[in-house]
Amino acid sequence: PTHEVVWKKAKFFGDGEGYGDNNKEFVDIIYEKAVGEGIAKITINRPERRNAFRPQTIKELMRAFNDARDDSSVGVIILTGKGTKAFCSGGDQALRTQDGYADPNDVGRLNVLDLQVQIRRLPKPVIAMVAGYAVGGGHILHMVCDLTIAAENAIFGQTGPKVGSFDAGYGSSIMSRLVGPKKAREMWFMTRFYSAFEAEKMGLINTVVPLDDLEKETVKWCREILRNSPTAIRVLKAALNAVDDGHAGLQELGGDATLLFYGTEEGIEGRTAYMQRRPPDFSKFPRRP
Ligand code: S0N
Numbered sequence: 001p002t003h004e005v006v007w008k009k010a011k012f013f014g015d016g017e018g019y020g021d022n023n024k025e026f027v028d029i030i031y032e033k034a035v036g037e038g039i040a041k042i043t044i045n046r047p048e049r050r051n052a053f054r055p056q057t058i059k060e061l062m063r064a065f066n067d068a069r070d071d072s073s074v075g076v077i078i079l080t081g082k083g084t085k086a087f088c089s090g091g092d093q094a095l096r097t098q099d100g101y102a103d104p105n106d107v108g109r110l111n112v113l114d115l116q117v118q119i120r121r122l123p124k125p126v127i128a129m130v131a132g133y134a135v136g137g138g139h140i141l142h143m144v145c146d147l148t149i150a151a152e153n154a155i156f157g158q159t160g161p162k163v164g165s166f167d168a169g170y171g172s173s174i175m176s177r178l179v180g181p182k183k184a185r186e187m188w189f190m191t192r193f194y195s196a197f198e199a200e201k202m203g204l205i206n207t208v209v210p211l212d213d214l215e216k217e218t219v220k221w222c223r224e225i226l227r228n229s230p231t232a233i234r235v236l237k238a239a240l241n242a243v244d245d246g247h248a249g250l251q252e253l254g255g256d257a258t259l260l261f262y263g264t265e266e267g268i269e270g271r272t273a274y275m276q277r278r279p280p281d282f283s284k285f286p287r288r289p
Helices: 053-069 112-123 137-144 170-179 181-190 195-203 211-226 230-242 246-263 264-275
Strands: 008-011 029-034 040-043 075-081 086-088 101-103 127-132 133-137 145-150 156-157 193-195 207-211
Touching: 029 053, 040 211, 053 075, 053 101, 053 211, 075 086, 075 137, 086 101, 086 127, 086 137, 112 170, 112 246, 127 137, 127 211, 133 137, 137 156, 137 170, 145 195, 145 211, 156 195, 170 181, 170 230, 170 246, 193 195, 195 207, 207 211, 230 246, 246 264
Parallel strands: 040 075, 075 127, 086 133, 127 145, 133 156, 145 207
Antiparallel strands: 008 029, 029 040, 156 193
């Protein structure tokens, strides 16, 4: 197929009422699905703020990611920012208070941390499609994605120690895994910005493409992934995160093992015996080497 993709405002998969256009409720993001492709695209839509996020942005992102997870026609999710100047510039500094970022009720929130966990645990690949700045909390969002495809104008970096913040969670530990402990210290201590080519060399991203080709290339990667076994990809994502995510990582991977076991004759025998009020007979199942 050609790279041409037809994006349609996403119909929500579930949500009780069945399918419906819940995009009406979105103010800070755009949520689309590619017609007949298995690709969802979630776009942070605050270009006048370089796609900085506020608590509402995060709430909307979580809702869209949740839908993309539930929709079994979706196999890959793209996270991006509106326009070419920024993927995301982190938390909206105008709303920063003494306890997070102010929501409409003036309650401070750090709900981006919940979004980071959601992306890590989501059993489908999430691809960050980056044009322009991915800095601060926006840089962390691309790091928690499974893959990052950058345009030549992309710029990566942390600003925390300069603007009075830091991410001592995934923003530190995942970075150290990606670029190594020395380079991670450099990124955080110096708050330098890095070009797309430098980022590629550091192992921070997967590839760099001309800006005009960014979506075309990203869709190509999505299609390559979508040709492969969804179960294999699901288990691999869990496995690749398991050690770093500790008990939660093992739980995710363990859940996949349970999911697969339910489909086996051996697993079914246990449930059937219980339902038939008889002792289970596992004698025919091999104790494999
Ligand atoms: C991105 C930069 C480098 C772009 O520079 P450029 O192209 O020169 O544009 P500007 O003229 O600077 O910006 C255009 C307009 O956009 C506004 N704007 C840009 N970024 C933000 C922002 N983050 N918040 C609010 N407004 C922003 C500008 O003010 C400007 O507006 P006007 O036109 O009205 O003047 C440059 O903009 C830049 O350096 N931006 C700030 C980057 C930054 O420091 N981000 C915050 C870093 N900290 C975090 O993200 C917090 C980390 C985090 O999320 C977290 C981690 C762990 C635990 C919790 C949290 C949490 O806080 O949630």
